[in-house]
Amino acid sequence: MVSDVHGNATDLARAGEGADALICLGDLVLFLDYADHARGIFPDLFGVENAVRLVELRTARRFEEAREFARGLWAGLDRDAVILGAVRRQYREIFDAFPTPTYATYGNVDVPALWPEYAKAGTTVLDGERIELGGLVFGFVGGGLRSPMRTPFEISDEQYAAKVEALGEVDVLCSHIPPDVPELTYDTVARRFERGSRALLDAIHRTRPRYSLFGHVHQPLVRRMRIGATECVNVGHFAATGRPWALEWRSPGAR
Template sequence: MRVHVVSDVHGASDALARAGDGADALICLGDLILFLDYADHSRGIFPDLFGTENASRMVGLRTALRWDEARALDRELWSGLGTDRRTAIESAVRRQYAELFAAFPTPTYATYGNVDIPALWPEYARPGTTVLDGTTTEIGGLVFGFVGGGLRTPYRTPYEIDDETYAAKVEALGEVDVLCSHIPPAVPELCYDTVARRLERGSEALLDAIRRVRPKYALFGHVHQPLVPRMRLGPTECVNVGHFNSTRTPWAMRW
């Protein structure tokens, strides 16, 4: 059995269409949408609306953790656009989702990232794409558990939830062979982004489940340039499957 796993697709529908080549199934760990590309400020919904120069300003403020100034810039830009924020963003997200979901091979098993909008997924998920969040499925004789979304941060991305709600989804999985999530367990080496030079939020609930359930694998993404992309916690191999938007290459799991 061979399964390919991707995360942090961020608009790369062309590469996504090839991600399942040679595999029996594809797993996607979320972040389909590209809102603002920190490497190329000309790409994403934000620069499409406000231009590359303003995108660079926003990236600079966020990277410097100047949250109040970033929010002030955000308010200023939206007030001058003359378009309702929700309508403009949803329209752009829908265009991206139409391309991305059409690119998924069959079968695909997917969960949400922190930048995704779960309410829209049922409109675009076609037969052959199974969406899971806080639930399990069997693939090739192994039980895979999926936990979507991220935890609360100053970024206020669309699918951030409180720690208790997230922990309840992890607990609901029970015994699994493979634990799949968008964000990593709360291990500093797995959460630190070497380019952004900051710790992303990891989940204590995931870490507890790894120690308690002892799955074969814990697979995740979210941290684009991790200090440590892979480490073992007891019998569990913890793997950041990579920033697919950059690598264009899925992580392969064989058994």
């Protein structure tokens, strides 16, 4: 299991070694690295100094100032075309690194419309859908909820809840964002609560999956906790660690 790959194709190419499958919970694109301001689409275009300033404004939750600052830098450029070209270059490298089989869903910074161009045979993209692996049913919910960050794939609470509802009962609930629990949504470095999903939390209480697996929060207050019968796990900020999180189980009937 990996999440928040953010351009780390080198480690991704090794992440599935020894596993029966790789599951990716989204955020393949790296627009701006909050830990290393020299990495990402934004500093490549506008330099490290401007990246540092943008991070400062966002971290201080001065989102309107951050947007105004960025608008000034983009003046005279075709923002959509430039970003789309950079995203395509990152996707080409990331999707080439996926092993077979890979099961993936979108993160909030991803561009779902581009995925069919790069998902090769052996990579299955799932969103509001289920699969069976080794006797367990996995359900996938991609994307994020609307926030002041205005990232590319944010949807309404109602749209998100509909995708969760479509899954029904599953053994492993896979999503990019966490359920809406303060300990799981608070980022200790960014010093803010990220958006979690109430619909995911309600599904956990209602259907009692074995696991709820997610990413999105890079430095969570709590990486793992139980909600009733469900083990909730942030599988990690793969861009920084380069390490996958392993889920192991014995198939029904195995000896």
